[in-house]
Amino acid sequence: MRDPLSKKVVGIAPSGIRKFFDLVSEMPDAISLGVGEPDFDTPWRIREEGIYSLERGRTFYTSNAGLKDLKIEISKYLQRKISVSYDPDSEIIVTVGGSEGIDIAFRAMLDPGDEVLIPQPSYVSYLPCTVLADGVPVVIPLQQKNEFKLTAEELEAAITPKTKILVLPYPNNPTGAIMTKEELEPIAEVVKKHDIFVLSDEIYSELTYKYDHVSIASLPGMKERTLVINGFSKGFAMTGWRLGYICGQKKIVEQMLKIHQFAIMCAPTNSQYAAIEGLRNCDDEVQQMRTAYNQRRRFLLHEFKRMQLDCFEPFGAFYIFPNIQEFGMTSEEFATRFLEEEKVAVVPGSAFGDCGEGYLRVSYAYSLEDLKEAIGRLGHFIDRLRNQD
């Protein structure tokens, strides 16, 4: 039989998280700090709207780009949150989670050989999605001394005549880093100077602490150059509903819509109806979740400091990214031993790029009680490692 597979797909390495997931699955009694989704249930009023939409028989396709009411609410929401106005009719597509946005953006914008700049550590999809769209991924390794923010110098150094898109993943999974307006401004200047585009993945935009989220699309001359990805998974605790959106200038949106139309048709209908309620009436619920995450974030930072674990203060998402280089192990070794010896799952930083080596992604999408238990075990583990020397 001839080879049934595409060399391009076979050449993509499986997600480093997958390996760890399999390991943890064999330990049903393990506790976990390893998830990338909220521990909160979707706010009840959103779930109820989902139920009502089914009861009313809203079980048909919607228009390709999404329900008009939802797009109007998204437009109002973005105006309110990031001060950028998008035309609901021509500049917004409702997608199957934020992930679909990554895919259709690359496919709509890349020709073979075009380079995509991907700062790492970052979410696992950017690199494979670039390859699938025949682009060439170019990794920018970020540094702890800059708190894993992208600097204009790092960006400038990575740009070539083939560079087409910069991925800007802030607030960041896995580091928890955010970028302020002052830090984005020099990035925007470099982007404009070299005439490239930005894919700004802002899926964690609701979850920032101390500083409000700022979108690079809100900076002068940047709306036309930026595609903003956002969605309901993180801020609204709606991961399983698979609902996100991508916004940008009409010319790009038209082409992305073609791909979405032929490959997906439309985002889930009842999720779309439910999300309208989320945007209209859930500010309080979102604020309550944000407050709880912030308290847990402070708790973990305090505990890591007490354990003298090297860690910068993250101001976004629900992750902390401690440095474990002092133990002389790879992050995968550390995470595996921690799982085997203390039955706690964390994700090795290396799963998010080579420069994540030497770090762990610790999620605080857990109750304070769970966090206390897990951190207690981390304390034991670290003490044991340090006393061996």
Added chain:
Amino acid sequence: MEDIRKQILKYLEKNSRVDLGELAVLMGTDEVTIANEIAQMEKEKIICGYHTLIDWDKAGEEHVNALIEVRVTPRRDQGFDKTAERICNYPEVTAVYLISGGYDLLVTLEGKTLQEVSRFVSGKLSPIEDVISTSTYFILKKYKDHGTIMFKKNKSERMLVTP
């Protein structure tokens, strides 16, 4: 950013058992600030007490809760206050509210048995001079109390590791 007082209150409203050191960590401040704020709010009667939410059914205690609607003749200058304050004095009364709508006071009552509650209503509450009428409702089951859901929730179905 919410001010520190509001943050403390919101936390204590759900969990008053937390120790000061931990509260300081969660609020991003120091223990002295927390202790001072709480002491000050106790003094100002913003914090009026610390209670425990108990499922008495599970504790195996005979226990009856009742809601009583009370219609009252208001008095010149005093309105409903005199009668309401009088009702408050009974230890078995857990709450007294002035209510808009078809009646005037809502009284919540805690007793050991139905008879005990009935005796209170007929022997103590109804005979009060300005009380016109009462209607008593016994609570059969508490599904949610003080913001806490009392029935068992399903276990989380989240996977252990996700990107």
